[in-house]
Amino acid sequence: MPAGVVRFNTRASGKVGGSEENQFHLHELFDVPLRTGRNLIAVEIHQENPGSSDIRFDLKLTGSDQKLSQVGLVRGPYLQVGTASSMILRWRTRRPSSSVVRYGAAPDQLKGKVEIEEKSIEHEVLIKGLKSRTRYFYSIGDGEEVLAGGDSDHFFFTSPQSGSNGPVHAWIIGDSGTANANAKAVYNAYIKVKGDRYTDLWLMLGDNAYNSGTDKEYQRAVFDLYDNLLPQTPLWSTRGNHERSAEVYYGIFNMPTDAQAGGVKSGTEAYYSFDYGNIHFICLDSYDTDRSASGDMFKWLKADLEATAQTFIVAYWHHPPYTKGSHDSDRDNDSGGRMRDMRETFLPLLEKGGVDLLFAGHSHCYERSYLINGHYGKSDTFNNSMIVNKGDGKPRGDGPYEKPSPDKGANKGAVYIVAGNGGKISGGKLNHPAMYLSLNELGSVILEAEGNCMDVRLLDYRGQVRDNFRITKGD
Known part of the structure; x- marks a missing residue:
């Protein structure tokens, strides 16, 4: 939907078609005042084109008693401007928080740390002083909890030295x-x-x-x-x-x-x-x-x-x-x-x-x-x-x-x-x-x-x- 106030006649800013019609799109609900017992949830459907001849809608609601992150990771992490000695890590959170990156030679050896105390939803952390052509594992967080990483899937290699003939x-x-x-x-x-x-x-x-x-x-x-x-x-x-x-x-x-x-x-x-x-x-x-x-x-x-x-x-x-x-x-x-x-x-x-x-x-x-x-x-x-x-x-x-x-x-x-x-x-x-x-x-x-x-x-x-x-x- 477009930014701003959404009314009953607001047109959707995009459409879901083709194979996407058979896929569920995940939306997490935070801070919703649900109560024990029966709750009523209302859903509106908006068309991109009022002349469209068809519409499809299916809803699946899944509850959980697990504690959800109040910060909420909604994008990333992703990597930018990799060099032989540095890497930029970026991510986005639902709520403003501090930015913390831990990194090291193994998922359980994240001894390096870069922290930015200023709170933001757009997080951008530069790690410097790295060795060239070296693998580093990492995690991202807000200082209180890990939002992603600290496992075998979150790592990067720094670039080789400029001019090197390696693959x-x-x-x-x-x-x-x-x-x-x-x-x-x-x-x-x-x-x-x-x-x-x-x-x-x-x-x-x-x-x-x-x-x-x-x-x-x-x-x-x-x-x-x-x-x-x-x-x-x-x-x-x-x-x-x-x-x-x-x-x-x-x-x-x-x-x-x-x-x-x-x-x-x-x-x-x-x-x-x-x-x-x-x-x-x-x-x-x-x-x-x-x-x-x-x-x-x-x-x-x-x-x-x-x-x-x-x-x-x-x-x-x-x-x-x-x-x-x-x-x-x-x-x-x-x-x-x-x-x-x-x-x-x-x-x-x-x-x-x-x-x-x-x-x-x-x-x-x-x-x-x-x-x-x-x-x-x-x-x-x-x-x-x-x-x-x-x-x-x-x-x-x-x-x-x-x-x-x-x-x-x-x-x-x-x-x-x-x-x-x-x-x-x-x-x-x-x-x-x-x-x-x-x-x-x-x-x-x-x-x-x-x-x-x-x-x-x-x-x-x-x-x-x-x-x-x-x-x-x-x-």
């Missing part, structure tokens, strides 16, 4: 915010395939919560859905066009504005960079930030690219520079020209700076390019001279995309991926000439890297690998 495992999803069976299937497929492998980091490519990115929509589409991954893996996001409220979006996420995770200080949460091992990740804002060559984002990107010495450079934002899916990058009026702007203005700078791989969402499909360089116009201007490697990039196919030097090199080619298939698929011509493969299939992307080798694969909602390729650099 990296990342999960990437785009346009996943449908909060329905599609998004759940994509998530379950990933969880099953990864098995016991720890997810080092997790990228969200925007449109994380439909339809408008409200706080309630984020609760359903992110916090209720990914409840097993959020307490263990740092989540890094870029803003999509359905994250319409900057206040809500930036209120949920923490971004490294001061280069605390590597890279160059951006001074804003809209765009930023961070290092994980020998990969430099760059997040740009294609939605609401000045996209001109004279803007601050362009100037910051230039400085950031010049400063990094990492083996691989991976960039991501929401609006794809190339797509022929549910959106068309050739149409200047599609998405307010954002796709055109990112292609014409930012790709030349990124390719000159040595970018290897770029992710975007927005178009509800999967598209993956050849190793290409120098294509900044519409699709009818693409030609074979822009293809650095015409192969499929598969180790068991035409062979990996090989780049001659382990150091970043200007205009040596990059692979472009549209992964807006995390929650729905919407068709399209799927015929952009820069693409090696285009699929109208639900799924997500797994990125793994070690040393001078990076492997990328598309995992569909059934758990089948539908695409894979490898980029190697030097010997």
Whole structure:
């Protein structure tokens, strides 16, 4: 329901449909003056659309004589801005309380402690002084009781030292915010395939919560859905066009504005960079930030690219520079020209700076390019001279995309991926000439890297690998 006073004729702000109609949505009742014996509970049902022809309602009431937390954990914990020496833990409670995090080498050895006495319902605790590439178990609480953790499910690994060549495992999803069976299937497929492998980091490519990115929509589409991954893996996001409220979006996420995770200080949460091992990740804002060559984002990107010495450079934002899916990058009026702007203005700078791989969402499909360089116009201007490697990039196919030097090199080619298939698929011509493969299939992307080798694969909602390729650099 919307905020404010709710009357009999107030329309619902969202709807429950499809497979969700067969699911119970849990609501806990606190401080309700129930009495011994018979009690009367009244329930109202509100339609989103007064012209709707049907309505369904079922209610199950479960009582308990157990003492419930008066603080009440309603969101989290979840992890933000993971570095080699620090981690931010966040959660939300029903009532204001102090914030206490205990951490240590085992669930029963939580010897470290960080406490914030100021009471709040939004809790944000920074743990500092940690060892790199180390597992820490933790619990969160209010000083009087533990709200979550202190068990084998609540832990995280700190990042490796910047530049280290150890293994990296990342999960990437785009346009996943449908909060329905599609998004759940994509998530379950990933969880099953990864098995016991720890997810080092997790990228969200925007449109994380439909339809408008409200706080309630984020609760359903992110916090209720990914409840097993959020307490263990740092989540890094870029803003999509359905994250319409900057206040809500930036209120949920923490971004490294001061280069605390590597890279160059951006001074804003809209765009930023961070290092994980020998990969430099760059997040740009294609939605609401000045996209001109004279803007601050362009100037910051230039400085950031010049400063990094990492083996691989991976960039991501929401609006794809190339797509022929549910959106068309050739149409200047599609998405307010954002796709055109990112292609014409930012790709030349990124390719000159040595970018290897770029992710975007927005178009509800999967598209993956050849190793290409120098294509900044519409699709009818693409030609074979822009293809650095015409192969499929598969180790068991035409062979990996090989780049001659382990150091970043200007205009040596990059692979472009549209992964807006995390929650729905919407068709399209799927015929952009820069693409090696285009699929109208639900799924997500797994990125793994070690040393001078990076492997990328598309995992569909059934758990089948539908695409894979490898980029190697030097010997």
